[in-house]
Amino acid sequence: MILKELERYFIAPRHHADAPLFYRYKLLLNASVFTSLFSSLYLIVSIAIRFQPGVYLMIFNVAGFLLLPFLMKTRMPIRTIGNLYVTTGTLAVVILIGYSGGIESPVFPWLIAPPVLALLTAGKMDAIAWATVSLACITTFIVYTIPGNPFPVRYQHDTRLFFVLLSSSGVVLIVVTISMIFESNTSKALASLTQQKKALQESQEELAARHQEIVEKNNTLAAQKEELLITSEQLKELNEKKDYLMEVLAHDLKSPLANIQGLIGLINTDHFQAGSVENDVVKLIVDSSRKSQVLIDKILNSENLENIVYNLRLETVDVSAIVSKVVDGFREIAARKNIQIKLLIDATQHCMATADKVYLVQVFENLLNNAIKFSLPGKQVFVSVICNGALVRTEVRDEGPGIAQDEMHMLFKKFKKLSNKPTAGESSSGLGLSIVKHYTELLKGRVWCESERGQGASFVVELPSS
Incomplete structure (x- = not known):
């Protein structure tokens, strides 16, 4: 010690x-x-x-x-x-x-x-x-x-024998002491070396086990990589088939739409009074068929569905006018469910943005369609357009059941259906909001939702003003 x-x-x-x-x-x-x-x-x-x-x-x-x-x-x-x-x-x-x-x-x-x-x-x-x-x-x-x-x-000479004894004992003591010190330190050094050797051997065994584990993981990763390559090829093939089917579907829809437009042309609208319901219905049919035709042409003119972005036709558009026209097209649908659409737009203000008119109409139609689809009869839908400096802000707000917070992350994702159901048995594919997000981002804008359970939902679209 x-x-x-x-x-x-x-x-x-x-x-x-x-x-x-x-x-x-x-x-x-x-x-x-x-x-x-x-x-x-x-x-x-x-x-x-x-x-x-x-x-x-x-x-x-x-x-x-x-x-x-x-x-x-x-x-x-x-x-x-x-x-x-x-x-x-x-x-x-x-x-x-x-x-x-x-x-x-x-x-x-x-x-x-x-x-x-x-x-x-x-x-x-x-x-x-x-x-x-x-x-x-x-x-x-x-x-x-x-x-x-x-x-x-x-x-003192008479102590010689005593001195000889002690001196001789001293030599023995020196040698023994030195030997014991040497042996003690040597033993500790050997014990330390033995322990280090044991630790080294254990480390080598652990490294060998780790090496074997790494080899097995590499083999597993190689097998998984092979599976991923196969799956990737399968997905690529399925994607090509999907694109082909969509192109076939779009192509096959051209003929019925052309027939609809031809039949509308045969309708004699002279006996319809200007501003009558019949006259307005015919105009809506014409407008809808034309928009459908334009969308189909965009798909057919693309090399594949992912390249639709190359068909953007950007121009300066009046967002207020486009929103007003979309709202007018949905008033009849809303009236059937006894839902009133409130258009909150300053008639003297024109909010201009650079966008593709066809895609912008699709954004607002999907948002308005959702608002009506998930609202109960007797409710109202509010649509507003505001020029806010460098941005044009459009908001579609309903009085529906709202969106639960734990479901907010699923909004704008493909084929994600929430717990809310359409109030009149309408169909819902789960694609509408994903289309809204995709088209909005193509136009360099952004879209988000503000909602609380039981308080309705507000969908806001912001686009760069021009």
Whole structure:
């Protein structure tokens, strides 16, 4: 626990990410702490045997080894600190040997420690250098002793056996301690490597499973892509058939409409009074058949139904006049259901817009037809046209049941039928409002609905004014 706290304090956080470097810092810190404790023990022994140089040297060692960890908090390289650690210990050992009998000194075997300590704290090359230093020291002591130059003994001679025992035990303790530190850190490193290997193996297995999953998904996507291609071809074929059928239908309708127009031409309208109901009915039939003929011609002149936009014939039109004419055409239909159409247009104001007259009529006819279709007898439909600066705003408002909020998103979509039903059993294809939206957007305008349940509905069309 204490060592953990010392590691947290002395080893800078920046070193924790580099596992080998952190291991060297940790080993040097542990070695400094244990060597300081070991020196403290020999300080006590030196006092006991009255070995004055030993006392001073052990005090120096204790202080030196306790100060070394503070260098770890600086930017000094770990290799330099490790060599300072070995230098401190080696100087103390050499001086102790010199004051305790030279090669006869119980401390003499300690000269094996510097290269071992250097290997653990500094590095392989430094260990070789310190091994050379140790051999040089041993050689020097032996060469100096051969001519009969004894080294002084500064400890109490009658404690020699005790000093030999402690010194020999010290060598064993140094080797065992270093070995235990090395073994402990090595075991942790091996355990960490084992755990990393296991984690790597699990990751590889997971990646293999993911790879297999991706392969299966790719196969599924390939199959789905093939199905989509087939479906796309089928839809393309069906669309071509639909266009063909519509063209056939439009073509076949030309003959009945031509016959209707021919029969109307045979009707003698001279005996009809001007402004009479009969005369107005005949005019409405003529007008309706002509408009139908124009729409059919547009379809037949298109390469396909999606290209009707290319048949736009834009011109400056009086929206007020077009709306008035559409309303007049629906008054008879509204009267049959006892519904009154209120036209709210300023007679002095002409709201002009650039549009295709045929499509614009279709927009207003569909909106007015819906308003009448979904209104109960005795109700009113209000139609207004307002010039609003750069916009011409047309509104068709009814007094029908209104539209539920959860159904508003279905408005203007093809073949979407709402919960409201026509009030007189009229047919409803679900296409009218989608046509309104499509034609309005072709004319660079926009359309929307404002409604609350039970409060009727207002459909607003805005077109750029000209």
